[in-house]
Amino acid sequence: MENAPDATLNAIEVQSLTRRFGALVAVDHLNFSCASGATFGLLGPNGAGKSTLIKMLTTLLPPSEGTAKIAGYDLVQHPELVRGKIGYVSQMLSADGDLTGYENLLISAKLYGMPRAERARRIAQALEFMDLAHVSGKRVRQYSGGMIRRLEIAQSMLHRPAVLFMDEPSVGLDPSAKRSVWERIRELRREFGTTILMTTHDMEEADHLCEMVAVMHRGVLAALDTPAGLKAQVGAEATLDDVFIHFTGATISEGGELRDVARTRSTTQRLG
Numbered sequence: 001m002e003n004a005p006d007a008t009l010n011a012i013e014v015q016s017l018t019r020r021f022g023a024l025v026a027v028d029h030l031n032f033s034c035a036s037g038a039t040f041g042l043l044g045p046n047g048a049g050k051s052t053l054i055k056m057l058t059t060l061l062p063p064s065e066g067t068a069k070i071a072g073y074d075l076v077q078h079p080e081l082v083r084g085k086i087g088y089v090s091q092m093l094s095a096d097g098d099l100t101g102y103e104n105l106l107i108s109a110k111l112y113g114m115p116r117a118e119r120a121r122r123i124a125q126a127l128e129f130m131d132l133a134h135v136s137g138k139r140v141r142q143y144s145g146g147m148i149r150r151l152e153i154a155q156s157m158l159h160r161p162a163v164l165f166m167d168e169p170s171v172g173l174d175p176s177a178k179r180s181v182w183e184r185i186r187e188l189r190r191e192f193g194t195t196i197l198m199t200t201h202d203m204e205e206a207d208h209l210c211e212m213v214a215v216m217h218r219g220v221l222a223a224l225d226t227p228a229g230l231k232a233q234v235g236a237e238a239t240l241d242d243v244f245i246h247f248t249g250a251t252i253s254e255g256g257e258l259r260d261v262a263r264t265r266s267t268t269q270r271l272g
């Protein structure tokens with residue numbers, strides 16, 4: 001199997017990685033690693049530095065300091081080799097609504113320099129895998145949110161990257177669409193041994209998909225453990241929501257918006 005998981009290898013090794021924007025330290029000397037084949041979840045309130053971290057790890061943003069090894073390659077020394085090993089699903093929707101699903105995938109195949117002879121087969125496989133074959137000739141504008149996300153994951157996986165980065169893959173999706181995305185993500189790992197680093201606001205998602213979860217807050221990792229380990233750190237009956245509140249002093253509303261705990265608590269008291 002290509003890219004088979006190897007527990008002895010770290011697919012991601014972050015070394016003192018730092019990004020400043022003027023006086024602001026958005027990512028502050030981070031160190032962590034992610035085993036090959038694992039799914040790593042990054043939780044944290046808005047502004048914690050999650051997207052900045054992902055942009056550095058995908059070579060879209062140069063670090064101010066430090067580096068990381070991705071699939072064995074140094075990010076700062078060999079960004080071009082890193083790019084060949086990764087896929088990226090950005091926080092913003094990136095599929096083109098005026099094109100069909102098939103056409104979007106064809107653009108990605110060309111972008112990744114996939115040989116012409118392989119394109120049709122790989123695209124057909126990707127459509128099948130993401131459960132989109134029946135709508136491949138429809139314009140993406142007519143797709144549901146879950147279908148668009150699945151298409152974007154298909155685009156990012158066409159070249160079978162060893163490491164896949166996803167920035168809030170299920171944000172804005174209804175529960176059943178979310179589940180269809182989760183199921184496909186799990187299948188990707190099973191089939192290809194893909195290592196995944198994803199950010200999320202969704203505790204259930206982190207619990208469901210991730211072996212390791214880091215809570216990021218103000219540019220640093222406030223906690224890093226298995227979901228069960230994190231809960232155990234907070235209390236006997238703790239949920240990942242409690243973990244999030246414990247390590248960031250913040251909570252998240254249904255829409256993914258941040259509220260501070262004090263305000264939510266006072267509202268709760270007022271309501272009853």
Ligand SMILES: Nc1ncnc2c1ncn2[C@@H]1O[C@H](COP(=O)(O)OP(=O)(O)O)[C@@H](O)[C@H]1O
Nearest residue numbers: 021024026044045046047048049050051052053
């Ligand atoms: N290009 C940029 N220029 C200046 N500040 C930025 C830029 N990108 C992000 N920031 C700041 O860095 C911090 C982290 O942002 P971001 O990584 O987007 O957080 P998250 O994805 O966790 O919400 C925020 O304070 C944000 O305003």
Ligand SMILES: [Mg+2]
Nearest residue numbers: 050051052091
């Ligand atoms: Mg973000």
